Amino acid sequence: MDEDLKKTVSAFRKLVTTLKRGKTHERLTEAAGIRLDRPGVEILVSLLDAGEPRRIGAIAEALQVESPHVTRHVAALEQRGLVERVRDPDDGRAWRIALTEEGAVAASKCAQVTTDWFEGAMAGWSAADRAELSRLMEKLTDDVCAHLRAQMVVK
Amino acid sequence: MDEDLKKTVSAFRKLVTTLKRGKTHERLTEAAGIRLDRPGVEILVSLLDAGEPRRIGAIAEALQVESPHVTRHVAALEQRGLVERVRDPDDGRAWRIALTEEGAVAASKCAQVTTDWFEGAMAGWSAADRAELSRLMEKLTDDVCAHLRAQMVVK
DNA sequence: TATTGTTATACTCTATAACTATA
DNA sequence: TATAGTTATAGAGTATAACAATA
Numbered sequence: 603m604d605e606d607l608k609k610t611v612s613a614f615r616k617l618v619t620t621l622k623r624g625k626t627h628e629r630l631t632e633a634a635g636i637r638l639d640r641p642g643v644e645i646l647v648s649l650l651d652a653g654e655p656r657r658i659g660a661i662a663e664a665l666q667v668e669s670p671h672v673t674r675h676v677a678a679l680e681q682r683g684l685v686e687r688v689r690d691p692d693d694g695r696a697w698r699i700a701l702t703e704e705g706a707v708a709a710s711k712c713a714q715v716t717t718d719w720f721e722g723a724m725a726g727w728s729a730a731d732r733a734e735l736s737r738l739m740e741k742l743t744d745d746v747c748a749h750l751r752a753q754m755v756v757k
Numbered sequence: 758m759d760e761d762l763k764k765t766v767s768a769f770r771k772l773v774t775t776l777k778r779g780k781t782h783e784r785l786t787e788a789a790g791i792r793l794d795r796p797g798v799e800i801l802v803s804l805l806d807a808g809e810p811r812r813i814g815a816i817a818e819a820l821q822v823e824s825p826h827v828t829r830h831v832a833a834l835e836q837r838g839l840v841e842r843v844r845d846p847d848d849g850r851a852w853r854i855a856l857t858e859e860g861a862v863a864a865s866k867c868a869q870v871t872t873d874w875f876e877g878a879m880a881g882w883s884a885a886d887r888a889e890l891s892r893l894m895e896k897l898t899d900d901v902c903a904h905l906r907a908q909m910v911v912k
Numbered sequence: 913t914a915t916t917g918t919t920a921t922a923c924t925c926t927a928t929a930a931c932t933a934t935a
Numbered sequence: 936t937a938t939a940g941t942t943a944t945a946g947a948g949t950a951t952a953a954c955a956a957t958a
Contacts, residue, residue: 604872606891607879611872612806613894617901618773619799623821624927624947629908641948644774651767658917666778671949673918695957696916717759717766723904724762724897731893736761738890739768742879747775749878753784779924779950796925813940826926828941850934851939 630719634711641667641675646684646701646709655688655698684708785874789866796822796830798867801839801856805864810843810853839863 620626627640638646648664649656658676662669676699679685684705690696701709724732775781782795793801803819804811813831817824831854834840839860845851856864879887 606884606887607872607876609891610887610894611875613891613898615802615871617894617898618777619819619821620898620902620905622773622777625821639947647770659915664774666774666780667948668950669917670919670951677918693958716770717762719904720766720901721759721762723901726900727896729761731896732761732765734889735893735897736764736768738886738893739765739772741882741886742890743768743772743775745881746772746875746878749874750775794924814938822925823927824940825928825942832941848935 630712630715633715633719634708636708636711638708638712639675641665641671642679642684643712645672645675645679645699646705647713649685649699649701650706650709650713655700657690657696657698661699679705785867785870788870788874789863791863791866793863793867794830796820796826797834797839800827800830800834800854801860801864802868804840804854804856805861805868810845810855812845812851812853816854834860 624640627643631638631643636643644665645661648661652660652664656664658669658672661676662672665672676685680687683702685699686702687697688700690698727735779795782798786793786798791798799820800816803816807815807819811819813824813827816831817827820827831840835842838857840854841857842852843855845853882890
């Protein structure tokens, strides 16, 4: 039974190793027809996922990086007209980062290309297995994030 | 049905984002009681996984990085006595990188800490779900790698 | 003064290119 | 000369620390 866990971890390691590399990003942006660095794509997609403008700090937390990193890349995205700063409705002093129309299109393309790519890889999968994988991956993600938060509290 | 795929990709993205960061590596090495950088751990664990000495090129391919990267980090690991060079039995001119006893211990510890951590995160999982996740993750990894290879051939 | 974000700096990881050695 | 590996160099990506601004 411990065997199952080992296999899962090992498969996961391999998957991450394979998909994390620079070539994967190149293929993604090429297919999407967009010239953008990796952090740029990550920020755009995270804004698309969120479905609403987010503050710098919120983006940094979602991506698990430090805020200076986000500051810099948001500045670049802003210059290219892919995001813009809007007033925070809840907090007059603060700004939120919003996708522009062009930014939303770019983010959607990137997300779509990734989904399509997985669709290609999983072409032979039954509907049952797809549903099962989706359920288990969401569960795993939730539990991993919860476990992480629990650990941070302890420290 | 496309919904399942989207959910899977999105969960996967979140999982990778969360686990890829530097803090995760710090926690890992601290728990394992080893001071080692990320590529170092990756090389050691990949040698442990392989179960036998590997050539530089084979390690690079497994980790999906370029060989100079491996060369440099293997040199550092060699200096610390965690790996050593042995003659390739199949090819007299070549060398293979082997774990030393100390290196094997370090690699095992790192692998164990990761497994333990997932064990903690998945404490509430039923045996059935664990088995199912293991099966689907292996399948996904296989199919993703196959898809990647197929694409590389086309190019 | 507490919170949030920014600027400045430096370090880690990884790729590319040019070179070496060995069969 | 083909293959595997190495050395040298450069460029992403990210963190830390010091600072600024706003309530």
